[in-house]
Amino acid sequence: MSSSIKELLIAAKQRLHQKNIEGAYLAPDLILAHLLKVTKEHLYAYPEKTVPPNLAKHFWELIERREKGEPLAYILGKKEFYDLELEVAPGVLIPRPETELIIDIIQEYFSPSQKFIFADLCTGSGCLGITIAKKFPLAKGICLDISAKALQVASKNKSKHNLKKQLLLVQGSLTHFFFQKQLDLIVSNPPYLSYEEVEKSSLEVKGYEPHLALLGGKKGLKFYPFLRRLIQQALKPRGIFIAECSPLQKEDLKTIFSSFPNLKIIKDLAGRNRFVFVQNHC
Template sequence: MAVARPAQLTIRNIITAFSEYLSGKAVDSPRLSADLLAMHVLAISRLDLITEPHRQVSEAHWQAIADLVERRGNGEPVAYLLGSREFYGRDFAVSPATLIPRPETEHIIEEVVRRFSGKGRFIFADLGTGTGCIATTIAAELPDAMGIAVDLSADALAVATANARTHGVADRLLFLNGDFTSPLFRHTSLDCIATNPPYVSEAEYAELSHEVRDYEPRTALVPGETGLEHAALLIRNAQDWLRPDGIFIMEMGYTQAGPNLSCFGDAQGIWHGEKIIRDLAGLDRMVFAIRSRN
């Protein structure tokens, strides 16, 4: 079913029509989706949307927005339709080759900035970089940071590289097409590992919204049956890659704190300061540890 065309094409009328259409579909935030797609096509701000409800919209603009709204109605994420998503105050290009950045991942940035701000030059790795939002943001927030961003997908790395150029930090980042579960780095060569690896179990994946299952790359979400497969390998590799006092911070599923903390405990004497960082919803979201000196 196509979107019903209003008799008069004004901003208010088309937003109402698009919101009503999306409300009848199984999509998240129908009104917000309508607003964002209209703003994108019309090249206007949210303030314009509110203060100029009677502004006329051309037939061409109506059709362009309607085409996007119908795709949204089928479940395609708004970020892919717009080609971008905001992360830590910056816009990042996204594509179907990349996971869409989530607000929860910003806690990684906060912790790294808190640990390294004003401390001078340091080298970090972002493993499973996707859009490059972690690597680019760390480099943008900390001018002394030098980073290596790793991803198995060449298409994702192309997006990440473009994002680093957009935000003026490409000269301090190296983009590496590789498998972060393999021995990529020299012994004690890194000061920080900041990573959002795949951590969704097969059972959890089956229950995800179809907007995620049908559009976002499965390999960026699911590492294996339990969802813990990559985490265990990363923690094991990190104890070799990190320098003494180097930090490890990794996003995880909210039920995975116990198994991930036990990985640090199994490596007796190698780690200290292990902790869980919760997201704004109060859910366990990051695991953190410091490489010991011995």
């Protein structure tokens, strides 16, 4: 039997709501709009329209995935970051809204007409490197990740946003990485959760997102000494370093980065200590 847009949406919302799924009222709209290749506003404008049975069947398969806890971004294969749509896939961390603040901070220090060289270490989907390259068309960047899957997705995002000339993607480990060039900017969102934090995270996170992207060793601090080494080795005088961190790590990070007198810990929009910031000595 065929169903209308309205019938499918009402039934799916009830089903997700009964299972206490986050976003129960919006996810069905986004999933159906994605399948029909229309906007969600189109669904609201034409609620009586019939959905072809093959698409309705696919819709229920995707609703079932969401019902089991799979993140919506993996189901849709995309996620908004800053003002860009990025491709995401299982095996790659879904970009988080708090990470977007790194872009705002960078915009305070660099202008769109400036030429500069940057590195995005632990690039994942490429969200930071790609957004920086889009905002600063004269900048050139190197995006590093250890995961082949992450680089595959970052490469698709690089092509999607026409950044062939600006970005170089490199597979390798931050722990063994050295730069030939001097950099104006280093950004990083390294894996920074402790074993305990990963264990306590929601099923959506620990059951679906790659632990390689989440876990930063026993206390979550494993990667910061390597980032410190790269600041010392590759950041130009007055160059900027920004890395995301866990709000629980403020005191440890002050110790790790104590050789930088102008170290700042910057809060996110929710008021949690979220970023380590260094402007290199003059």
